[in-house]
Amino acid sequence: MYTCPALLLALVFAFGLSQTQGYSPSEDARIIEEYKREMGLNHAKIARQLVHRANWAAVGSISTNKIVESYPMVNIVSVDDSDANGNSTGKIRFLLTDLDFTGPDWEKNNKVTLMFSEEQTLHCKDNGKDPMEPTCARSMISGQVQRFDTRDSSYKPALDAYIKRHPAALNWIKAHNFYLCELIIRNIFVLDFYGGPHQVTSSDYYAIQL
Template identity: 55%
Template sequence: MCKLVIASINMSKAIAILTGFLFALISLDSCAGYSAHGRPPRPITDAVLARQLVHQSNWAAVGSISHNEKTTDYPMVNVIAVDDSALNGSSTGRVHFLLADFDFTGADALHNNKVTFFFSEEQTGSCNKRGVNPMEPACPRIMISGRVHKLDTKIPEYNDYMEAFNKRHKHSKIWVEAHNFYLSELEIDNIYIVAYQGGPRTINAEDYYNAHL
């Protein structure tokens, strides 16, 4: 009788363990809709991934604090051409962009130069090709917050920065000549990254700039 009772108890424990295991598998699978394919294709640091996202992007979505009379104090979003390349095409991590005072971002920056730049891997179309929605963490994205800094045309690096920008954006010479656009750089304060698993994480500017692609 005792052996039967013990066997019964052991069987109950085994069933409970198996049930718990199966429930865990089901739960993981049900989360897959948001974190599907949630592992990077190869080991990579957040800082290196952030640098990759910036370097491969021709444009960024930019949020500023609006000073337009109809949207004062609301967030304003714009699309801006960007480039972080050296003359040889390698990544510098330095986010350069052209602004004009009549445009949303340029006008806002005159009053408050705090902005946030948004980059997503989907800007290359690769997430869609993998069947991943841009909202899913498996489609990496970063939000870089900082301040707009208008570059002095007299600094030694200015012509190199401008030439590298013109190589990527063929029409940018026209923007400068016809509409008084000026070259600016994002002075980075903080970077948030959402990539694969673990929720939003921060990257400090020093680690970002020191990362090697």
């Protein structure tokens, strides 16, 4: 069984051989896949864990601001995926306002991407990993913003769960006309190890039980 240092040594050894025998991408891939199997990496589960543990996410949209119109814009949104008991649902909910960047952006083009990183809980720093290392897991979740209908039966339970996690939201709603939204997930990429990102379907993501 490879430990993480052993894996790195194996990759270094493979690189050394490549200098004399020619580079072997298939051998690199074999070593990486073998280690990932032994680690038992479940990419859908990792995506769900990142979402549930996060209090916020970075969100990317296409800007409608006149100064940087049509450029990518990034922002921070406080998120929650909990039910009334604090359990994970996987449904990514957040508040938006037209006074901020993301509000006007999604109303023109409601395609956005949210990024979640293991470093949001400082887990990588505490374990000596740089946040850019592939082993510091991250997930890029793309989809469309959907505003909640306040008349829908799911609205109040979702809002109550959100406010339970983000009590300051009560003031945001009253003072700045924030409204509750949910991400309708279209694609998920997970990078949790060497070898590139993995695509996760929304059905596999929602099927996970935490």
